Amino acid sequence: KAGVTQTPRYLIKTRGQQVTLSCSPISGHRSVSWYQQTPGQGLQFLFEYFSETQRNKGNFPGRFSGRQFSNSRSEMNVSTLELGDSALYLCASSLGGPSSGSHSSYNEQFFGPGTRLTVL
Amino acid sequence: QKEVEQNSGPLSVPEGAIASLNCTYSDRVSQSFFWYRQYSGKSPELIMSIYSNGDKEDGRFTAQLNKASQYVSLLIRDSQPSDSATYLCAVSNNRLAFGKGNQVVVIP
Numbered sequence: 001k002a003g004v005t006q007t008p009r010y011l012i013k014t015r016g017q018q019v020t021l022s023c024s025p026i027s028g029h030r031s032v033s034w035y036q037q038t039p040g041q042g043l044q045f046l047f048e049y050f051s052e053t054q055r056n057k058g059n060f061p062g063r064f065s066g067r068q069f070s071n072s073r074s075e076m077n078v079s080t081l082e083l084g085d086s087a088l089y090l091c092a093s094s095l096g097g098p099s100s101g102s103h104s105s106y107n108e109q110f111f112g113p114g115t116r117l118t119v120l
Numbered sequence: 121q122k123e124v125e126q127n128s129g130p131l132s133v134p135e136g137a138i139a140s141l142n143c144t145y146s147d148r149v150s151q152s153f154f155w156y157r158q159y160s161g162k163s164p165e166l167i168m169s170i171y172s173n174g175d176k177e178d179g180r181f182t183a184q185l186n187k188a189s190q191y192v193s194l195l196i197r198d199s200q201p202s203d204s205a206t207y208l209c210a211v212s213n214n215r216l217a218f219g220k221g222n223q224v225v226v227i228p
Contacts, residue, residue: 033216043164043208043218056215090163092216105171107152107212111163 002027004093004112012118018079021115023091025072031055031096032074033109034066037088049074050096081119090114123147124211126219135228139196143209143219146190152212153185155194157205158221164208168194199226 005024013019025032033056034046045058049068066076072093078085092109125144133139141155152171156164168183170176170192176183182195192211196203206221 035218042220045215045217048215058215088163105169107216108154108166108169109216110166111156114163 004091004110006089006091006112006115008115009113010116010118012120013081014120015081015083017081018077019081019117021076021078021089021091021117023074023076023093023112025074025091025093026110029093029095029110030072031094031107031109032068032072033092033094034074034076035090035092036060037090037114038086043090046076078117083119086117086119088114088116122219123217124209124219126209126222128222130223130225132225132227133199135199135201135226137199139199139203139224139226141194141196141207141209141222141224143192143194143211144190145192145209145211145217147211147213147217148187148190150190150211150213153183153192154210154212154216155181155183155192156208156210156218157203158208159205196224199224201226201228 007022031050033048035043037043048056052068063079068074092111094109095106155168157167158164170183170185180197184193204226206223208221209219210216
């Protein structure tokens with residue numbers, strides 16, 4: 001079974017631009033979560049989508065948004081890029097249970113290779 | 121208080137020894153607990169999940185969970201140079217929260 005794929009793998013943008021990142025989950029997985037990873041802050045949760053609905057959201061400004069399509073593929077958009085947005089953006093997919101906090105292997109998350117975003 | 125804390129600094133262990141990693145979490149209602157391994161320049165890889173108190177063994181890895189003490193640990197037996205990586209503890213309630221990770225260096 002193919003793993004999680006993310007495109008593009010690398011991006012260089014300038015301040016003020018916007019960017020769209022794409023994530024294709026493992027076949028059959030309905031939940032996609034997005035994370036930002038930086039050396040200083042570690043892995044920080046951005047948001048989770050399940051069945052095309054945002055189910056959870058982290059503490060990031062509104063410049064960060066996402067969506068999920070009917071085939072479970074997800075996109076993340078960052079508008080008005082800032083230097084501090086330079087990071088590795090990771091998506092993770094899971095089967096997704098009725099509740100994202102449920103005691104279940106349905107919520108085991110598998111990560112894609114990430115998109116390395118550099119903002120100049 | 122941070123949601124998930126991994127306080128130990130880099131851990132150097134000789135090949136064949138046991139590496140022990142610890143993690144504490146703040147949300148008492150957390151239901152699911154995971155350990156991820158991340159090699160430099162790569163994305164995290166799920167190596168263990170544990171949902172109930174006690175030990176869970178998978179090959180050379182053993183995860184231990186104590187919900188009363190809000191404590192999760194990972195033991196790596198017979199450590200190999202290929203185990204050299206950063207290990208991330210993750211705790212799930214309604215979303216997955218990660219610790220900052222512990223770097224493990226296995227010395228041949």
